[in-house]
Amino acid sequence: MFTIVNREEMAGGTVILNEIEAPRIAAKARPGQFLILKANENGERIPLTMAETDPEKGTVTVIYMVVGKSTELFRRLGVGDAYQDVIGPLGQPTHIEPGKNVVCVGGGTGVAVLHPIARGMKQAGCDVTSIIGSRNRDLLILEDKMRLASTDLHICTDDGSYGRKGFVTEVLKEKLEAGGVDQVVAIGPVPMMKFVSLMTREYGVPTMVSLNPIMIDGTGMCGGCRVTVGGETKFGCVDGPEFDGHQVDFDELILRLRAYTEQERCSHERCKWEEGGAA
Amino acid sequence: MSAAKTPRQAMPEQPPLVRARNFEEVPLGYTAEQAVAEASRCLQCKNPACVQGCPVNVDIPGFIKHIAAGDFDKAIGKIWERNSLPAVCGRVCPQEIQCEGNCLLGRKGEAVAIGNLERFAADWERQHHVCELPSRDAATGKRVAVVGSGPSSLTVASDLVLKGHEVGLFEAFHKPGGVLVYGIPEFRLPKDIVGAEVACLQAQGVSLECDVVVGRTVTVDELFEQGFDAVYLGVGAGLPKFMRIPGENLVGVLSANEYLTRANLMKAYLFPEVDTPIPRGKRVAVLGGGNVAMDSARTAMRLGADKVSLVYRRSREEMPARKAEIHHAEEEGLDFQLLCNPVRYLGDDKGRLTGIECIRMELGEPDASGRRRPVEVPGSEFVLECDLAIVAIGSGANPLLTRSTPDLPLNKWGYVTANADTGKTGKKGVWAGGDIVTGAATVILAMGAGRKAADSIHEYLTWGW
Numbered sequence: 001m002f003t004i005v006n007r008e009e010m011a012g013g014t015v016i017l018n019e020i021e022a023p024r025i026a027a028k029a030r031p032g033q034f035l036i037l038k039a040n041e042n043g044e045r046i047p048l049t050m051a052e053t054d055p056e057k058g059t060v061t062v063i064y065m066v067v068g069k070s071t072e073l074f075r076r077l078g079v080g081d082a083y084q085d086v087i088g089p090l091g092q093p094t095h096i097e098p099g100k101n102v103v104c105v106g107g108g109t110g111v112a113v114l115h116p117i118a119r120g121m122k123q124a125g126c127d128v129t130s131i132i133g134s135r136n137r138d139l140l141i142l143e144d145k146m147r148l149a150s151t152d153l154h155i156c157t158d159d160g161s162y163g164r165k166g167f168v169t170e171v172l173k174e175k176l177e178a179g180g181v182d183q184v185v186a187i188g189p190v191p192m193m194k195f196v197s198l199m200t201r202e203y204g205v206p207t208m209v210s211l212n213p214i215m216i217d218g219t220g221m222c223g224g225c226r227v228t229v230g231g232e233t234k235f236g237c238v239d240g241p242e243f244d245g246h247q248v249d250f251d252e253l254i255l256r257l258r259a260y261t262e263q264e265r266c267s268h269e270r271c272k273w274e275e276g277g278a279a
Numbered sequence: 280m281s282a283a284k285t286p287r288q289a290m291p292e293q294p295p296l297v298r299a300r301n302f303e304e305v306p307l308g309y310t311a312e313q314a315v316a317e318a319s320r321c322l323q324c325k326n327p328a329c330v331q332g333c334p335v336n337v338d339i340p341g342f343i344k345h346i347a348a349g350d351f352d353k354a355i356g357k358i359w360e361r362n363s364l365p366a367v368c369g370r371v372c373p374q375e376i377q378c379e380g381n382c383l384l385g386r387k388g389e390a391v392a393i394g395n396l397e398r399f400a401a402d403w404e405r406q407h408h409v410c411e412l413p414s415r416d417a418a419t420g421k422r423v424a425v426v427g428s429g430p431s432s433l434t435v436a437s438d439l440v441l442k443g444h445e446v447g448l449f450e451a452f453h454k455p456g457g458v459l460v461y462g463i464p465e466f467r468l469p470k471d472i473v474g475a476e477v478a479c480l481q482a483q484g485v486s487l488e489c490d491v492v493v494g495r496t497v498t499v500d501e502l503f504e505q506g507f508d509a510v511y512l513g514v515g516a517g518l519p520k521f522m523r524i525p526g527e528n529l530v531g532v533l534s535a536n537e538y539l540t541r542a543n544l545m546k547a548y549l550f551p552e553v554d555t556p557i558p559r560g561k562r563v564a565v566l567g568g569g570n571v572a573m574d575s576a577r578t579a580m581r582l583g584a585d586k587v588s589l590v591y592r593r594s595r596e597e598m599p600a601r602k603a604e605i606h607h608a609e610e611e612g613l614d615f616q617l618l619c620n621p622v623r624y625l626g627d628d629k630g631r632l633t634g635i636e637c638i639r640m641e642l643g644e645p646d647a648s649g650r651r652r653p654v655e656v657p658g659s660e661f662v663l664e665c666d667l668a669i670v671a672i673g674s675g676a677n678p679l680l681t682r683s684t685p686d687l688p689l690n691k692w693g694y695v696t697a698n699a700d701t702g703k704t705g706k707k708g709v710w711a712g713g714d715i716v717t718g719a720a721t722v723i724l725a726m727g728a729g730r731k732a733a734d735s736i737h738e739y740l741t742w743g744w
């Protein structure tokens with residue numbers, strides 16, 4: 001169980017796709033839900049959204065950015081290797097309302113999380129305009145899949161190496177100005193979700209974001225994933241991970257995500273060093 | 280010298296200042312000589328009150344007699360008749376209010392150290408492996424799903440597998456044992472002991488699957504569809520309670536569940552040897568006065584804190600923790616801030632905790648629980664400086680499983696309603712017991728509930744609902 005049956009590298013090897021054998025989870029999973037994965041005995045429990053599920057094949061797919069020690073260890077797993085633990089499906093599935101005019105905004109690896117939602121919405125008869133962005137052309141992921149999942153696709157890069165130069169929020173602003181948008185879905189780095197939410201609030205357009213607080217169990221047991229939404233404390237793992245962007249206290253989330261930065265940096269350095277500085 | 284006058288054998292322990300900085304077990308266990316000497320103090324009462332004090336009625340004089348005679352293998356066999364986790368219970372039962380609390384010797388002097396003796400017998404067996412696995416009844420062809428793997432579920436699994444049923448144990452975490460592995464620290468209950476108990480169950484034929492969150496990965500109804508004839512819910516009370524005071528989401532405020540899970544289950548005290556980090560506070564405040572608070576505070580000490588304060592709103596007499604743990608905590612130099620209640624958390628501009636504003640309390644009239652109600656002393660606010668706060672004020676019923684089982688009757692606090700004598704719930708084929716029924720209680724009560732439920736499940740599988 002939990003064997004990797006397919007592996008791809010994206011964005012120059014900084015983003016990895018793993019298709020993992022997990023029949024029971026695959027049978028159950030719905031768009032928007034996530035897994036918790038652990039590489040080995042001493043590993044950390046890491047939450048990752050399911051980018052794809054194949055109930056017939058009994059597999060689930062995750063796409064993740066290599067940012068620290070644990071995702072670095074995940075990167076080193078090849079086809080035929082197995083994760084020691086995969087737990088899920090966790091969290092609430094995405095709520096999809098058919099027939100809406102939706103704008104899906106994705107940044108960085110957030111596009112991996114956005115893709116099944118955009119596709120689900122299109123299948124439900126929504127008109128899906130997608131705006132995806134990255135720092136430069138090499139870091140852009142899932143362009144083809146997003147094109148299939150959208151009626152209309154816009155691409156932005158910070159440095160202008162591909163698509164339009166600038167942030168996703170600029171294209172979003174034009175769409176909002178033009179009017180007729182029923183809903184916005186924004187998934188990406190926390191600052192991006194924050195700015196999208198601030199902008200859509202001005203236009204009164206409901207906005208859904210997918211939050212990524214630090215988690216341990218993912219079942220509502222530890223409270224580590226606390227986020228403030230509408231002035232109330234919610235648990236990201238069981239109440240989310242998707243929330244109303246207009247109600248989320250993003251600044252608090254940013255601070256809470258930094259809780260272990262020092263320790264994580266030390267751990268990652270050590271891990272690279274152990275591999276002979278090659279990582 | 281009469282037994283009542285022989286002093287109770289002291290438990291050898293690591294010296295306080297040494298152990299306060301390591302994770303090794305604090306009490307070292309009796310030697311065989313000490314065990315025999317302690318066992319010889321037992322009066323072998325005709326009508327033993329200690330047995331009534333034990334929630335599963337271990338034949339205490341019976342097993343103690345064997346120890347006194349040096350027949351240690353017979354002693355453990357006697358305990359096993361009633362208690363399948365003696366190495367655990369001998370370490371964590373609140374003996375002073377259970378078995379030992381009723382001991383006749385205790386009225387005039389010191390009670391027989393029943394817990395220490397139970398621990399001795401269990402440890403001795405683990406080291407010598409003299410006893411054989413109990414034999415299994417003929418296979419019945421019936422299948423029982425047991426959800427969770429805490430003490431309550433382990434008891435159900437063990438009882439039912441011996442009665443010839445097929446048992447599948449499902450655990451949400453990646454390791455079995457429930458609170459015994461994620462909550463109670465290594466220095467109080469070595470995880471190898473829990474591991475050995477689980478391995479023993481597996482050797483008896485119980486199939487164990489970790490990483491299965493019932494309610495998410497598979498629902499209770501789906502378990503029936505997959506061919507299980509009965510389901511036991513032993514999912515514990517895993518919902519952290521917070522005080523709902525300002526500043527609670529500052530970085531540095533953790534639930535005891537999170538703190539202890541990082542430390543115990545994820546072994547974060549070994550970071551960076553292991554990958555999970557844990558906040559190491561210099562000045563730590565732990566809110567609460569139960570076992571969970573003691574365990575958190577003593578863990579913080581071992582993680583290198585300069586000062587650890589226990590903030591509890593009543594007085595020392597009302598602290599619900601085991602006497603032995605309060606005593607150990609005190610020896611290890613913990614600062615007790617009694618009659619003291621947090622009002623709000625204070626933080627810096629980086630969102631990190633810097634202190635807790637507290638208010639002094641005094642005891643007023645008794646409340647519904649019979650305990651004197653703490654009331655605030657006006658104007659007594661002060662700031663307790665700290666960079667880590669651990670909230671250990673209790674836990675509630677986690678709704679994850681129950682929400683996905685809508686036809687399972689719950690009480691108004693979300694706990695599963697189950698018959699106290701049988702563990703039967705209001706949903707056909709489903710039993711429940713342990714903390715998910717009673718609220719946070721004790722290991723042995725959870726096991727007692729498991730035993731009753733196993734009997735009732737066996738009856739159902741034999742005769743029908």
Ligand SMILES: Cc1cc2nc3c(=O)[nH]c(=O)nc-3n(C[C@H](O)[C@H](O)[C@H](O)COP(=O)(O)OP(=O)(O)OC[C@H]3O[C@@H](n4cnc5c(N)ncnc54)[C@H](O)[C@@H]3O)c2cc1C
Pocket residue numbers: 034044046047048049050063064065066067068069070071072109112113211212213214215241257258261264265268
């Ligand atoms: C519900 C959920 C779904 C997620 N889905 C995906 C996904 O599909 N793809 C993906 O690439 N990532 C996803 N994440 C984020 C992912 O879990 C983190 O990137 C991962 O935990 C980092 O682990 P690490 O040990 O490699 O890095 P760490 O050593 O833990 O951290 C390295 C850096 O990453 C930052 N970081 C740590 N934890 C998180 C976090 N939870 N979110 C964002 N940044 C973090 C730290 O601040 C640090 O700067 C998701 C998170 C959640 C909670």
Ligand SMILES: Cc1cc2nc3c(=O)[nH]c(=O)nc-3n(C[C@H](O)[C@H](O)[C@H](O)COP(=O)(O)OP(=O)(O)OC[C@H]3O[C@@H](n4cnc5c(N)ncnc54)[C@H](O)[C@@H]3O)c2cc1C
Pocket residue numbers: 371372373426427428429430431432449450451452455456457458459462463464491492493494513514515516517539570571574601679680712713714715719720721722723725
């Ligand atoms: C820190 C701490 C210290 C304690 N100290 C003592 C002590 O000294 N003495 C004493 O007697 N008692 C003590 N207790 C209390 C005692 O541990 C509990 O009363 C006892 O463990 C309850 O047993 P249980 O079997 O009901 O549940 P638990 O031990 O809570 O086990 C429940 C298990 O079910 C799993 N689970 C939950 N939901 C699901 C799901 N949906 N699907 C699958 N699995 C699930 C959980 O992960 C867990 O492993 C302490 C408790 C804590 C937290």
Ligand code: SF4
Pocket residue numbers: 332333334335336337339362368369372374377378379393394397723
């Ligand atoms: S199980 Fe607990 S209460 Fe019963 S005899 Fe043993 S230590 Fe005492």
Ligand code: FES
Pocket residue numbers: 214215216217218219220221222223224225226235236237238
């Ligand atoms: S991750 Fe523990 S409660 Fe959400």
